[in-house]
Amino acid sequence: MTDIAGTLGSMFSLIIVTILGYVAARCGFISADIRPKLSGLIFNITLPCTILASVGKIDASTGAEAITWSLVFGIALFFVMLAGGALACLALRVPRGERGLYLWMGVLTNTGFIGFAVLDSIFGGASVFLGSIFIALSNVFIYSIGVALLRSAGQAGRAAGVGGDGASGEAARKRRRTIDVRGMLKDMVNVPLVMSLVAMVIFFAQVSVPAPIMQAAEMAGGITSPLAMMLVGLSIADADLAAVLKQPRLWGFTVIRFLLVPLAVYVLLAPLVPSALALGVFVVMLAMPTGSMAGPIAETYGQNGELPAQGTIVSTVASFAIVPVLMTIMSLG
Structure with a gap:
């Protein structure tokens, strides 16, 4: 496990870069209209390159054990996130009509962007490869069971009096179901997932990748x-922070789901798991804030996207305190 000084220094560096993004947005150098293209560049080009490059940074003597535990944790990740969200909803007495959204905020997290940045900064390049395994496995559940939660919540809202009527309403529902299936398949099979599988083949088969390609x-x-x-930083600059930060239930949900649950998982598993790196990656993945796509995807399934969008900002801001706290406790263990 990393030392506390290095952990805090790494997180502080990430905060500085985030502030630079915030300043760049405020100065007009970057704007919300370029966010989709930049996200696409990261997701489809630079992130797969990061995953490929990380294969060469894994110690062959300990890599197999870490990968095995990562496969186990990767399958468990979604269900632990879902249970943590349910526990937070119960503790905070979240209204029934909002529970689906809170559960969605708890499982659709920013493991791809912030997660890899934190892993690489704190644990080094080898952890990025392990993190890609987590994401590849958990995405299967997020875009199947997770989306099913949203759909059922949306149907409950329409049953309460919201939605179309007659043949046109039925046609719209059928059309939405068709789009849902295509969207789920598209999200589950993506470039980072394919690269994760390629990286695993390279590692286990000991394939020699030409040096220029790895460089x-x-x-x-x-x-x-x-x-x-x-x-x-751009997302924070675009948000109405004055309104978003005055959400006590969102703050309570963030503390329980993104701090207390990962902390409890670490305390329970630390004496049992021999791979400190795999466990560290698991805890970091659990602590990552709600992803920026939580709101838009919620709206796709007939839900109010404003609450998840606010949850994204609250949990992201809080993550800059949550991750150092978790890493400090883990360093003392």
Whole structure:
């Protein structure tokens, strides 16, 4: 496990880059209209390069054990996130009509952008490869069971009096179901997932990748973390912070789901798991804030996207305190 000084220094560096993104947005150098293209660049180009480059940074003597535990934790990740969200809803007495949204905020987290930036900064490049395993496995559940939660919540809202009527309403529902299936398949099978599988084949088969390719992957992947954190700064700059930060239930949900649950998981598993790196990645993945796509996807399934959008900002701001706290406790263990 990393030392506390290095952990705090790494997180402070990420905060500085986020502030630079915020300043750039306020000065007009970057704006919300370029966010989709930059996100696409990261997700489809630089992040896969980061995953590929990370394969060469894994110690062969300990890599197999860490990968095995990562496969186990990767399958468990979604269900632990879902249970943590349910516990938070119960503790905070979240109204029934909002529970689906809170559960969605608890499982659709920013593991891809902020997660990889934090992992690379704190644990080094090998952890990025392990993190890609987590994401590849958990996405299967997020875009199947997670989306089913949203759909059922949306149907409950329409049953209460919201939605179309007659043949047109039925046609719209059928059309939405068709789009849902296509969207889920598209989200589950993506470039980072494919690259994760390729990276696993390279590692276990001991495939020798030409040095120029690995060097190019490392160069391109090097912009993933700073660009991702600058996008976080852009999101914060676009938000109405005065309104968003005055949400006590969202803050309570953030503390329980993104701090207390990962902390409890670490305390329970630390004596049992021999791979400190895999456990560290698991805890970091659990602590990552709600993803920026939580609101838009919620709206796709007939839900109010404003609450998840606010949850994204609250949990992201809080993550800059939550992650150092978790890493400090883990360093003392």
